[in-house]
Each structure stands twice: as C-alpha cells, then as structure tokens.
Amino acid sequence: MEREFHRWIKSLETPSPLVRLGIGDDAAILQGESEGVTIPGILVTTDAIAEGTHFDSSKASLSLIGRKAIAISLSDVAAMGAKPIGAVMTLMLPSHFRLGQVQELFLGAKKIADQFQTPIIGGDTNCWEGGLTISVTILALDLCSLANKPPWLLSGARVDHLVVVSGSFGGSLLGRHLNFEPRIALARYLVENYQVHAATDVSDSLSLDLSLMCSASQSAHLMQSQIKEELGVELDWESIPVHPDANRLSQTSKQSALHHALTDGEDFELILAVDPEEFARMENDVLLKQGAMKLTAIGRFVARPGFWLLGPACREAFEPRGYTH
C-alpha cells in the first residue's frame, strides 16, 4: 500500500517556486528566491522508525535505537551528496518509560549526530499507551549545486552507466542495521571530485533499491526525451561485495550468502550510476580503494529490461526482493 500511496501523492504534486525537488527521492530540495532573499539548496529528509517494525527494544539497546533513528536520515543525506546542518526529532514514548531510558536513547542519537556535525536543534516528546516511535528530520546543504553539478537523483541512470556501490551487503539483521556508518564523507568526496549520475542508499535491499533506480530513471528519460527506452540491470554476481554477516546468516538460513546480499536490506550503502570512464578515474584514486571509502563496480545498466545476474558462463533473471518491515 505504501508504494501505491506514494504514487498517488506524487500525482497530486503541483509546481511550487521554491521546490527544486519534491516527493519521491531520498530527500527534497528547497531553493530559490523568497521575500527578496536567496535560499541556497536546502535538503530535507525525514524517516520514522517504530518498535516491532524497525527495531525490537527487547534485543537492541535504546542507545543504538536512538543512533539508528538519526543514522537512517544521515544515509539519505549521503545519498543526495549533501552536508547535514541540523536535525529535529519527535518521540512517542511508551507511558512506562522512565527518564533514564529516554536519556539513553537521546545520548545514542546525539553521539552520532555530533560525529557528523549535525546539531539536534529541536523536537517534540510525548508519552502514550502505544509503542516507541521516533521520527527524525534532517536538513542539509546541497553540495552538488555548490559544486555546479546536477543533484544526485534516483532517476539519473542511463544505458551503459556502471552500477557502483560502497561497502558490502547482506546479513545486516545480525546487528549492522543498528550501527552502520552513513556514507557522508564518501559522498562529499565524490561530489567534489567526480561526476555521479544517479544515487540512492540501500534501505529495502540492494536488488529492490537498484530496481527502483532503474524504473525511476526509465520514467525520467521518457519524460525528458519522449522516447521510451527500456532500462535494466546486469550484475556480475562474482563482483558483488558480500558481507561476512551474509555468510554467517547463510549457515542457518538455508539461503546463499549472495541471496542475502541482494535481498536483506538495511545495509545503508550507496548505489551510484557512473560513466565507465569516470569509474576508471575512480579506480586510480587510492582513497577510493579501502575501508569506508571503497567503491566497487558490480554491473551496468543495459537497454534490456529486467534484473539479470551474470556468471562466468550463464545469465539468470533475478526477482528483486527486499526487507519488508
């Protein structure tokens, strides 16, 4: 129902002078003149997480839950190539919560917010009879427009772009979904030094978010050129960075580690669409070879519809699937 609702909302959207980018991407962008002043590109992104859906407070510490609430939105900021400048947070607390518990939650949120120079500047706290929910909105400065580059949209992928990812995938449920590192520094470095045509972060799953990039890009291309061009993805399955957690999980799940990498979700790594020549430049950049900055090309966008896995001697259709909260 969420997808259908979002399509419907999008169809109601009308142009507005300050809205450079509206509903449907990892963040919206406000930019332009109002009341005689110039508003530079200000990104806004918002996410809610809730007990039983995004975390289980009987298993996760409140500190990590607070951390996750902020980190999810920071990951959206990274996926837009932006610099976070402030966060607000609303809390619906179960009525049995004690002060010490909400303090622990807040300290977890504040620690990662501080780490990324994102002051928490406001909020709203309420007690109620329901479960814990946390909603975070982060404001950010659009670094792309400052670098005179187009924004990092979901919809900028075209045939022959490479599919480039940060980090590795799968098994985040073993704990990484609570303590992942938003790719803010990597995104900034890429905005300042390279051309990126499309970007998003992996929340639902590598396969699902990548196919979302495909369909958004195909629609945008049709809108811009009036030419319908099929857009699909071919991934070289041996090049997909599989996280050790995916291997661990596959020992009990009866599914392959690769399957986990493609479908688990909440990896919060970046998916980028990059020209092959530009990626060749990236490959010669020692900073992009290791740790949190490491990039891997895992396949490319092709004119053939669908989602394909390529092995040394085979090609297989893959049904994108993801984490349903």
Place this chain on the structure above:
Amino acid sequence: MEREFHRWIKSLETPSPLVRLGIGDDAAILQGESEGVTIPGILVTTDAIAEGTHFDSSKASLSLIGRKAIAISLSDVAAMGAKPIGAVMTLMLPSHFRLGQVQELFLGAKKIADQFQTPIIGGDTNCWEGGLTISVTILALDLCSLANKPPWLLSGARVDHLVVVSGSFGGSLLGRHLNFEPRIALARYLVENYQVHAATDVSDSLSLDLSLMCSASQSAHLMQSQIKEELGVELDWESIPVHPDANRLSQTSKQSALHHALTDGEDFELILAVDPEEFARMENDVLLKQGAMKLTAIGRFVARPGFWLLGPACREAFEPRGYTH
C-alpha cells in the same frame, strides 16, 4: 517527565555556528555562512500527534486529523513570526488501514498546507501494529530577521509589557482543536508593522503557556543582565476573551467558562508581550480590531512573582494548569 527531559537536553546543548536558536522555543533557527554560501534565517519546527493522545479517530474524521497535524506546526511558525516554505510528514499507520483512509488523511493535511502556501515536499509512510501517529516538520523563512527585528522568542517579556492575545479561549475540545486557524497572516502583519517582544502559541493552555513565557523570560533576563528580577503576570479577568465553546462546556463541566479559557489548551492563539505605547498604536489599527486579526490586551507582566487574576475589586492567585495529553 517531558519537562525534565527537555531541561536535560537543553543542558547538553553546545554552541554551533549555524544554530541561531536551538532547543526550547516554538521553533529553532538555522542561519549563517556554510561552505561559502549564506543561509538566511530558516526556521524548523516539529510536532507529533498520536491516537488517543491528541485525537480519537473514532470521533474525528481522518481529514481533520491530517489537518491538525499540519496546523499545529503552522501555529508554531506563526508564533515565531515566520513564513512557512515546506512541510514533511511521517506516518505510522495501523496495519488495518486501507488506501482510501490514508488518502483522506493526506487530503486533509494537503488542504490546509495549500491554504498557507506550504508545499508538502516529502515524508515516510510505514504500517505497523500500533496506533496512528503523524509527525510533521515545517520549514519557514524568518521574517523578523528580514525586517531587521529581533526574533520572536518565548523569553522576551519584561516588566510592564502588556499581555496581548489573538482570538478567544476555552472549550477547544468541542471541536476547535481540530479546525483552528493558525495565525500566520496576523503574525506576518505584526512583524512588518509592529514591535513584538515575546511570542508563543497556546497549546497546553493560556495560563500554562503564559507562565512558561514568564519563567523563560525571567531566566533570559537573569542571563543577560546578571540581575535577578521577579516576573509575574496580572490578568484582568474581565478582559480575557472567552470563546462561546467555553460557555457551552461550562454548562456540563461544573467549571466556569473563565476557568476553561485559562486551562483548556489547544486554542492555538498567539500570546504576545508588547510595550504599552506599541499596543496603543495597535489599538488604532482597524485591521487589528476584528475577526482573525483581532488583538486583545488581557493584562501585563509585573515585578511581582506569580500568576494573578484581577477583578474590579479583588486580586486572586491562580495556579496555572493545562491540558495534559
């Protein structure tokens, strides 16, 4: 617990170059230079409302619930003398919700957002096993700084300022808490034409929000001048605008209409601290005499601590109380 938590959060706050106003007022303000660009005063305010706490969906239409979610934050924007420029909304939907229901909710939100030229530019929608919660963040342009005036803080009231209010009070539970008009137009007119020393909007209650203004102002005065000055409020009880709903409610509640006006909450009217000479100017302004723009002086800030009601021949201490969600 909320108050104690907010005091604790406030105590953790550290100065940050872009944060002109942080936690503790009706909104925060980001302003300054970053990455070589100027960010004009951008206000951010956020509020969450939840089933059973702020509304009862067995009695209120989903359209009005959506309306309220946006209107509460617009009221905060008015209380800061700002111009809304965009809103984002997160929804936690009960799992039994159908598409038509969330559409009805959204249309109620969008209608009032459109009315106040506030495009809804993003959000996050999730289904869960809990009750309906809606969290809204609104961004706004700080009109005070554009008019070269100080911001409308909660803490700007001083001895001898008049207590000036918009609209009338009490009995909002009979329905007005769902369909009140945020005082955006009035606030803008006042910023452009008058000097206002302190402002807030009435969510908890006239008496509670006014005493909050008192204590915030007393603390700010002590911080600025290093001189402790008591600050209290004297209200002329005959001048307090009592809403007809308060009269209706008093017929069954066994409490006076005045008591309802002082303690009911969710009126979402403005409370302003204004110099007596400035208010004399306002009194000669025909635009401020009627309808949504009408202002009433109901008392003044005094050097005597406490909250006092003055009648023709008496003075009575009043214990500020408000709506506990």
